[in-house]
Amino acid sequence: xxxxxxxxxxxxxxxxxxxxxxxxxxxxxxxxxxxxxxxxxxxxxxxxxxxxxxxxxxxxxxxxxxxxxxxxxxxxxxxxxxxxxxxxxxxxxxx
Amino acid sequence: xxxxxxxxxxxxxxxxxxxxxxxxxxxxxxxxxxxxxxxxxxxxxxxxxxxxxxxxxxxxxxxxxxxxxxxxxxxxxxxxxxxxxxxxxxxxxxxxxxxxxxxxxxxxxxxxxxxxxxxxxxxxxxxxxxxxxxxxxxxxxxxxxxxxxxxxxxxxxxxxxxxxxxxxxxxxxxxxxxxxxxxxxxxxxxxxxxxxxxxxxxxxxxxxxxxxxxxxxxxxxxxxxxxxxxxxxxxxxxxxxxxxxxxxxxxxxxxxxx
Numbered sequence: 001x002x003x004x005x006x007x008x009x010x011x012x013x014x015x016x017x018x019x020x021x022x023x024x025x026x027x028x029x030x031x032x033x034x035x036x037x038x039x040x041x042x043x044x045x046x047x048x049x050x051x052x053x054x055x056x057x058x059x060x061x062x063x064x065x066x067x068x069x070x071x072x073x074x075x076x077x078x079x080x081x082x083x084x085x086x087x088x089x090x091x092x093x094x095x
Numbered sequence: 096x097x098x099x100x101x102x103x104x105x106x107x108x109x110x111x112x113x114x115x116x117x118x119x120x121x122x123x124x125x126x127x128x129x130x131x132x133x134x135x136x137x138x139x140x141x142x143x144x145x146x147x148x149x150x151x152x153x154x155x156x157x158x159x160x161x162x163x164x165x166x167x168x169x170x171x172x173x174x175x176x177x178x179x180x181x182x183x184x185x186x187x188x189x190x191x192x193x194x195x196x197x198x199x200x201x202x203x204x205x206x207x208x209x210x211x212x213x214x215x216x217x218x219x220x221x222x223x224x225x226x227x228x229x230x231x232x233x234x235x236x237x238x239x240x241x242x243x244x245x246x247x248x249x250x251x252x253x254x255x256x257x258x259x260x261x262x263x264x265x266x267x268x269x270x271x272x273x274x275x276x277x278x279x280x281x282x283x284x285x286x287x288x289x290x291x292x293x294x295x296x297x298x299x300x301x302x303x304x305x306x307x308x309x310x311x312x313x314x315x316x317x318x319x320x321x322x323x324x325x326x327x328x329x330x331x332x333x334x335x336x337x338x339x340x341x342x343x344x345x346x347x348x349x350x351x352x353x
Contacts, residue, residue: 019118020125035132036100036122037139040115044143060121 004034004042009066009074012052018061019043046070096128103133106140106156108147130167137163150343154336161332162325169324174316176271178278181252181308182285183261187301197302198260204288205249208281214239217280223273247281261307271313278310 011017011025019039027033034042043064046052051070055063066074100123107116119136126132141156184201186193207213215235218225229238246268252261264281268274289304 019122023122023126035135035139036104036119036126037132037135037137037142039122040119041139041142044111044115060117061125062118 002030002032004038005046006074006077007032007034008039008042008046009051009070009077012064012066013071013074016055016063016065018059018063020061022064096130096133097123100128100133100136103136103140106137107143111143133167134164150340153340154333157336157339158329158333161335162329165324165328165331166321168328169319169321172319172324173269175267175269175318176274176313176315177265177267177317178271178274178311178313179263179265179308180278180282180306180310181261181263182282183259183305183307185259185303185305194260200289200292200302201260201262204285204292207288208284209243209247209249211236211239213284214242217277218242223276223280225268225273225277247277267317275310275312282306282310 007026007030008022010029011022017025019036023034023036023039043052047054047064049069051067051073052064053067055065057063101120104116104119104123105112107119112119123132123136137160141160144156145153184197186197217223218230218235218238226238226242229241246266248263248265250263250265252263254261264278264285266274266277266281268277286304286306289302293301
């Protein structure tokens with residue numbers, strides 16, 4: 001899974017994070033290093049769609065949190081992905 | 096590098112920077128910047144800009160991006176210096192056949208001097224120690240081949256009719272002193288070769304080999320031509336931008352008609 005949008009949503013699923021914390025977290029759990037341009041491209045799209053929102057903070061390192069709609073979207077995507085993974089594993093076993 | 100990425104981040108649209116600029120700058124401060132981050136931010140800025148740009152602006156931007164990439168490439172390319180010497184081979188007689196013989200002899204000597212064994216010895220000799228980095232990552236055979244094909248030149252010089260054939264020996268190398276040392280060595284080997292092969296011949300049948308210009312010490316680098324590389328990058332980028340616009344327009348027409 002290398003879709004930056006899903007990776008950012010997955011990173012925010014367990015609580016709010018700022019850009020660098022997301023980058024580190026994604027590197028840790030997905031072994032993918034999102035560049036600054038890619039990360040902020042994804043954050044912009046997600047905020048426009050209402051799937052994440054900034055948390056009020058005076059800091060330049062502004063944290064973001066996932067919204068209800070974002071959580072719902074992530075859940076849908078993961079369910080589809082889960083189905084693909086289970087099917088692929090089953091087929092590999094029977095091959 | 097960090098500063099370069101920060102400058103590149105200024106390419107994002109003003110409205111976007113108003114909202115996310117401070118955060119992106121903070122992120123750039125936090126990370127360990129790499130070259131790929133520079134291109135990542137550049138690409139991110141272009142993507143954001145493309146949501147607001149007209150076609151002309153897009154062509155100009157891709158052209159500038161091409162120039163930037165070419166500029167980085169030009170800066171990372173090592174400077175090279177060319178040292179050269181001029182030699183002349185005087186035929187044994189004035190007849191055309193003597194001249195042809197002299198040129199044949201020259202060719203034979205060049206074959207021996209530029210052979211794998213001869214150049215391999217020159218490259219690995221501690222006093223010269225050429226192409227250290229290349230030798231770490233490729234076999235000596237390939238280093239010799241590259242040296243022979245790219246760095247060394249033995250070219251005839253135009254001389255008036257009937258004049259003794261002259262030729263230029265040149266070497267291009269990132270270190271000007273080593274470039275000169277290589278040419279000096281090649282000149283010495285031509286002279287040695289000539290003496291060795293002439294030893295068993297009648298003095299009247301022997302060609303005379305002499306140095307007209309001794310190996311030069313280049314003052315200025317011969318390349319890379321950085322302004323030319325940046326110009327090619329700019330023009331190449333503009334052409335790419337134009338192609339992207341055409342593809343974009345075609346795709347937009349298709350999606351409208353679908």
